[in-house]
Amino acid sequence: xxxxxxxxxxxxxxxAAILSTSWQMVKSEGWQALSIRKIxxxxxxxxxxxxxxxxxxxxxxxxxxxxxYRLLAAxxxxxxxxxxxxxxxxxxxxxxxxxxxxxxQEHYQLMFGIGMAxxxxxxxxxxxxxxxxxxxxxxxxxxxxxxxxxxxxxxxLKYHTLWSVMHGLxxxxxxxxxxxxxxxxxxxLDDAVNGFIRNLKG
Amino acid sequence: xxxxxxxxxxxxxxxAAILSTSWQMVKSEGWQALSIRKIxxxxxxxxxxxxxxxxxxxxxxxxxxxxxYRLLAAxxxxxxxxxxxxxxxxxxxxxxxxxxxxxxQEHYQLMFGIGMAxxxxxxxxxxxxxxxxxxxxxxxxxxxxxxxxxxxxxxxLKYHTLWSVMHGLxxxxxxxxxxxxxxxxxxxLDDAVNGFIRNLKG
DNA sequence: CTATTTTTGCTAACGCTGTTAGGTTAATCG
DNA sequence: CGATTAACCTAACAGCGTTAGCAAAAATAG
Numbered sequence: 001x002x003x004x005x006x007x008x009x010x011x012x013x014x015x016a017a018i019l020s021t022s023w024q025m026v027k028s029e030g031w032q033a034l035s036i037r038k039i040x041x042x043x044x045x046x047x048x049x050x051x052x053x054x055x056x057x058x059x060x061x062x063x064x065x066x067x068x069y070r071l072l073a074a075x076x077x078x079x080x081x082x083x084x085x086x087x088x089x090x091x092x093x094x095x096x097x098x099x100x101x102x103x104x105q106e107h108y109q110l111m112f113g114i115g116m117a118x119x120x121x122x123x124x125x126x127x128x129x130x131x132x133x134x135x136x137x138x139x140x141x142x143x144x145x146x147x148x149x150x151x152x153x154x155x156x157l158k159y160h161t162l163w164s165v166m167h168g169l170x171x172x173x174x175x176x177x178x179x180x181x182x183x184x185x186x187x188x189l190d191d192a193v194n195g196f197i198r199n200l201k202g
Numbered sequence: 203x204x205x206x207x208x209x210x211x212x213x214x215x216x217x218a219a220i221l222s223t224s225w226q227m228v229k230s231e232g233w234q235a236l237s238i239r240k241i242x243x244x245x246x247x248x249x250x251x252x253x254x255x256x257x258x259x260x261x262x263x264x265x266x267x268x269x270x271y272r273l274l275a276a277x278x279x280x281x282x283x284x285x286x287x288x289x290x291x292x293x294x295x296x297x298x299x300x301x302x303x304x305x306x307q308e309h310y311q312l313m314f315g316i317g318m319a320x321x322x323x324x325x326x327x328x329x330x331x332x333x334x335x336x337x338x339x340x341x342x343x344x345x346x347x348x349x350x351x352x353x354x355x356x357x358x359l360k361y362h363t364l365w366s367v368m369h370g371l372x373x374x375x376x377x378x379x380x381x382x383x384x385x386x387x388x389x390x391l392d393d394a395v396n397g398f399i400r401n402l403k404g
Numbered sequence: 405c406t407a408t409t410t411t412t413g414c415t416a417a418c419g420c421t422g423t424t425a426g427g428t429t430a431a432t433c434g
Numbered sequence: 435c436g437a438t439t440a441a442c443c444t445a446a447c448a449g450c451g452t453t454a455g456c457a458a459a460a461a462t463a464g
Binding site for chain 2: 112153156157158160161163164165166167168169171172175180184185187188191192194195196198199
Binding site: 035037047048051056057 | 420421422423424425
């Protein structure tokens with residue numbers, strides 16, 4: 001039954017071509033410029049073929065958001081692995097988060113920038129949970145040293161605070177409404193993260 | 203010369219009708235659903251008339267972003283005026299910011315949510331400067347008690363940190379990817395703001 | 405009061421967009 | 435070989451922002 005295998009393989013190739021072409025477009029012209037018709041032309045297929053692989057345009061962009069979460073989680077992993085102390089892990093991860101955001105602006109915007117129909121993201125996007133776990137780990141370790149604060153609300157609370165600080169800074173810088181230099185922005189992040197850690201230790 | 207006056211008045215009325223119709227649409231269907239053609243139909247004019255009042259669709263939305271900044275600045279003003287101590291002012295303003303964001307989601311999204319072509323916003327949007335000044339004031343007061351830290355970079359840095367925390371939290375909640383209850387979110391904000399103030403006092 | 409100019413508003417089009425109904429061709433299976 | 439199924443395309447629908455060019459109405463000038 002090699003025939004059906006080849007068919008599947010060929011279909012997979014078309015799908016991959018759609019994604020790779022799409023990504024090129026997103027990278028070079030922004031996600032708003034992505035157009036089904038342009039994709040079709042680039043892959044040398046007619047328009048409806050694309051709908052055999054993706055429900056609609058958003059589904060294509062959604063794929064990149066998922067990829068973004070995978071990439072980010074991997075980079076956080078690497079950053080944390082370089083340090084034994086949880087506070088250093090948090091600092092390193094904040095650093096990694098910051099750099100990820102600006103080295104992968106398109107990914108970042110697709111992950112967080114647009115409403116994205118938001119079908120309760122965590123449900124249809126397990127990728128996001130992995131990212132969260134990476135951040136939660138060192139917070140948990142730090143809170144364990146401080147008894148009576150390891151309950152899940154505290155951890156959840158602190159994780160949310162940390163993420164907010166990072167995301168707030170990134171998105172403010174990204175929307176360009178910040179007339180502030182890159183260095184200063186990095187200092188702001190470090191300052192905020194240090195404040196967070198101090199607050200965490202009590 | 204009453205004639206030219208009436209003309210101006212009538213033109214102003216059309217402009218106002220465009221804005222009011224647009225705002226209704228944005229409120230009820232989201233800013234992405236705003237359509238020049240639908241506006242034209244609602245105000246019972248033909249499509250090109252709208253372009254006599256606004257350069258393009260974005261210019262209409264831009265108007266609401268500006269309005270948002272005016273509203274926000276006013277609410278921050280009121281919140282701060284209720285407290286003499288700068289740290290309480292910061293807390294009150296964070297609270298006001300939080301509530302503004304969710305009572306005025308459409309405004310908020312237009313202010314910060316979209317790239318908005320971002321023509322160096324502060325330049326073509328003096329409204330934003332007023333908002334910033336409101337946040338900066340109590341920070342400045344607090345830093346004055348702590349000598350050798352009143353330089354403008356510090357103030358700018360702290361303002362950015364505070365704004366980031368607030369905006370990060372708001373936008374994470376707004377994108378709906380947060381499975382966290384409202385109360386907890388509010389606690390996170392208070393926690394973060396308290397951490398910020400503690401860090402500020404040194 | 406007529407003639408000219410200015411303002412005002414419209415129709416119709418251009419060139420896009422996402423999405424889908426329906427038919428045709430090619431390949432596979434019985 | 436004939437029937438079935440999968441692949442694929444053409445063409446259209448219904449919308450979008452934007453603009454060129456023209457008609458009508460109003461205001462001004464002679």
